[in-house]
Amino acid sequence: MGRVHPCCSEEKKVRKGLWSPEEDERLASHIARFGVSCWSSIPELAGLQRCGKSCRLRWMNYLRPDLKRGRFSQQEEDLIIALHKALGNRCSFDHCVHSWSQIAARLPGRSDNEIKNFWNARLRKKLRQREASSTGGTNKDPATSHRRRGGEDDRTTQPTAVFSRPFQLQARKDQPRPAGYVAGRAAGTSYDNDSHAAGSSVFVDAAAVTSGDAVLAAAESVAPSPTSTASACTEARGCDDGFLKAMVDDASFLFGDFYLDGNNDGSNSFWERHVFS
């Protein structure tokens, strides 16, 4: 069993359950004034009877000012599916680990918890339906029933086509970076040189996404990867989803130079629809 966090021990008599508006206000105003230094000390400093972990969770998943609420766009959905496929499915590399936070890092304004819930509630079912319709099988999915218990491991499933339509992968240098971008960059990776052809693009067919090497080759043809990404790509070639895995290995690959343009016209980009505080 895991250790009980000191801040969560019974001794301190912490509140559990839904947060009240007053608690939200206390936490948000405290962080606005003093920032986040030590989560375990925040409850006391903010006058909250919550444990530090609970405060952190509330802030990360709900109170953060850069969070956007509301429905997931088609582009976000496509990106989640692609990244989940890259991160969550079979991969020969030990470090190729399923990570909602890594997916969330590529979806500005969305928390890992939100993406995880979205996946469990919607996308998993959607992919299975797509799979079932392509095989003509039935689609009774126990894993998506209201109360799943020990559902099937996603890593064993292989959707036949992860995108509903082609998308455009476009290199850019002029987009605002989301909060946390710098922290998310791979060490030693520089985007200050002009090795990337800003504005150049490559169209990627939906079917190609199931073959990482094809996408990787196409992407590299218009925008050479940063050094660290290049090595990651080389390493990832042994993986079915090399290109997407490379994106995972180097967070800056997406944040720094690429965005998804579902319209393929450069006019309504994923990034441009977001406001980063």
Add this chain to the structure above:
DNA sequence: AAGATCAGCAACCGCCTGACC
């Protein structure tokens, strides 16, 4: 109209990892 079921979301739990001593 009422109970059953579904769907979405918020939050907790248990575990892991890295920093620090």
Add this chain to the structure above:
DNA sequence: TGGTCAGGCGGTTGCTGATCT
């Protein structure tokens, strides 16, 4: 070098409103 602690993560559960029968 091993123990402790805090932060972080994925999995799971509970609640609630919407929809169905």
